[in-house]
Amino acid sequence: MNGIPTQILFRDAALLDPEAGRLHARRSVLCRDGVVAAVGGPELGAPDARVVNLRGRTLMPGLIDAHVHVNAFSADIATIEESSPAYVTARASRLLRDMLQRGFTTVRDVAGADYGIAAAVDEGWLEGPQIVQGGKALSQTGGHGDHRPRGRNSHDPCHCMPTLSRVCDGVDQVRAAARDEIRRGARHLKLMVSGGVASPTDRIESVQFSRDEIRAAVEEAEAAQIYVTGHAYTAAAVTRALESGVRCIEHGNLMDERSIELLVRRDAFYVPTLATYSALAERGRESGLPEESYRKLAAVLEGGLRALELAHRAGATIVYGTDLLGAMQDAQLSEFSLRTQVQPAAAVLRAATTTAARLLGQQGRLGVIAPGARADMLVVDGDPLEDVAVLTRPESCLLMVVQGGRVVRELPSLAESC
Secondary structure (H helix, E strand, O other): OOOOOOEEEEEEEEEOOOOOOEEEEEEEEEEEEEEEEEEOOOOOOOOOOEEEOOOOOOOEEEEEEEEEOOOOOOOOHHHHOOOOHHHHHHHOOOOOOOOOOOEEEEEEOOOOOOOOHHHHOOOOOOOOOEEOOOOOOOOOOOOOOOOOOOOOOOOOOOOOOOOOOEEOHHHHHHHHHHHHHHHHOOOOEEEEEEOOOOOOOOOOOOEEHHHHHHHHHHHHHHHOOOOOOEEEEEHHHHHHHHHOOOOOOEEEEOOOOHHHHHHHHHOEEEOOOOHHHHHHHHHHHOOOOOOOHHHHOHHHHHHHHHHHHHHHHHHHHHHHOOOHHHHHHHOHHHHHHOOOOOOOOOHHHHHHHHHHHOOOOOOOOOOOOOOEEEEEEEEEEEOOOOOOOHOOOHHEEEEEEEEEEEEEEEEHHHHHHO
């Protein structure tokens, strides 16, 4: 059942077009050698293909989560960074497998994953979503990526340690760190430009890295034809990052109308992560979040939904992301329900497919079901445009996951109809 057939033909599908926000009835899709070979009507055939009769069920692109930390097996970041790399990889393998089983066929890791774990998935040694990795995030001393307790002075920058970030100060160090992450295969760079919940020594409202430091990283990214994304909560941090050339903002819970206007004017991407605050509020302590970090949560918890609503109304380019840590990663699909409190389902579906693909520079290849696209797709029992909550019930509604033309999940109820 989980082999790699040369061809799969899906018949009688309700084909979801995320960009148009509509379903196309009675469609057939032929996958060959890992890509979509053809899309047509009932007449489409392939004598040697495995035929899956969907009987009107929804066929949609695989999901993309653009803000994950695949190495984050605990909400206590310091515990991760002090662990054996082998142990971290073993824990990550379970997290990756579970992501794929939820329907996420591609993820963007924005601190921690490196070329090695991405290659292990690509080559089939680990089962999980395709990983678009940015290596270690860059943090100033005492910034959001500096997880040393106050009493420790040394910071080990060794890449063999499973740290999520590296500390660099001043233009020269930032430039050198950016170049080194690019050398190691980073497909984007991440800068910590404000304080955060999980870091032990900064305040949420702090603004981090000077404009010159940010511009140095942006220059190096642009020279390598990649981009910089910025961890930022406040309007001041978002504004400084965007004015310095950052192309994507993570979180943004405390943005105001002026910073959102700049976000839109600069045609930057915005990745809210509502799921992590909801999960931290409910389960943070039991998942290892230190008490000091738990106290900082209130500052951003209430602002996330308001920032998303303002950004949506302003026409910002919004991408799906979750930022969940440890055992809380099982709430990865809850982002759909949270966002639909202020956005229509079609907008949230675009955020997790076509818009996310644009952020990754993979438009036309990911997030769509069209000839030439990678054969990443889901079979769903229900219409996500009418009820996006069907995506949050994978145990009953996610009937099949196909990644690169390979069936990696198939419920018996679908197999019986083939």
